[in-house]
Amino acid sequence: MHFNKSSFQYLKDLKKNNNRDWFADTKPVFKEAQDNAKELYASIRESLEQHDEIDKFKLFRIYRDVRFSKDKTPYQPHFAGSFSRLGKELRGGYYLRIRPGESFLAGGFWEPNKEDLFRIRKEIELDASEFRKILKAENYIKYFGGKFEGHELKSAPRGFDKEHSDIDLLRKKGFIAVRNFTDKEVLSPNFLSEIDKSYKALRPFFNFFSDVLTTNLNGESIID
Secondary structure (H helix, E strand, C coil), X not given: CCCXXXXXXXXXXXXXXXXXXXXXXXXXXXXXXXXXXXXXXXXXXXXXXXXXXXXEEEECCCECCCCCXXXXXXXXXXXXXXXXXXXXXXXXXXXXXXXXXXEEEEEEECCCCHHHHHHHHXXXXXXXXXXXXXXXXXXXHHHHCCXXXXXXXXXXXXXXXXXXXXXXXXXXXXXXXXXXXXXXXXXCCCHHHHHHHHHHHCHHHHHXXXXXXXXXXXXXXXXX
């Protein structure tokens, strides 16, 4: 299974002709590209379920909400989808966006709620060695550059020491692993394999964060 050149070309054309008339005139082409995307994401899920438990998949709509945006173009010139892991014990999620010149996959914790974020920070404050181990893992460095992406505070979060040795981690408001793809890589026969290998490299990250978010600081389960 692969993403077709014709589907990729459609996204390029949509970016250049991002208006309702052009979209309506090329609706059959859109449907073909969308079906191709659905098939690709279905294959990704099938691969994921060989080594993880997936609860649900969401393919994001191509229609933009322009009500509060300065950009009034009506369509997203990309396909994007996310996979949620199964159950309270398995935290984290997978994401993939296909957009000419700006394709990437990601996984992790984009905007954790305040309780989860506080729990993660308390773990970092107590002992960040497991966080550092994740970042130094060979496959994590290979696919994700050995770092967490995500927004961060300019200073220490309230109640935490700004001189803490792991202040770089404490300041983060999210913990995301990101791998970018060139257009050539997206259209390669190996694209699906590269996605799956990247997602597999996230498992130590997900397993550790799942453990943190389902226990208290004493290591006791908080799952009902």
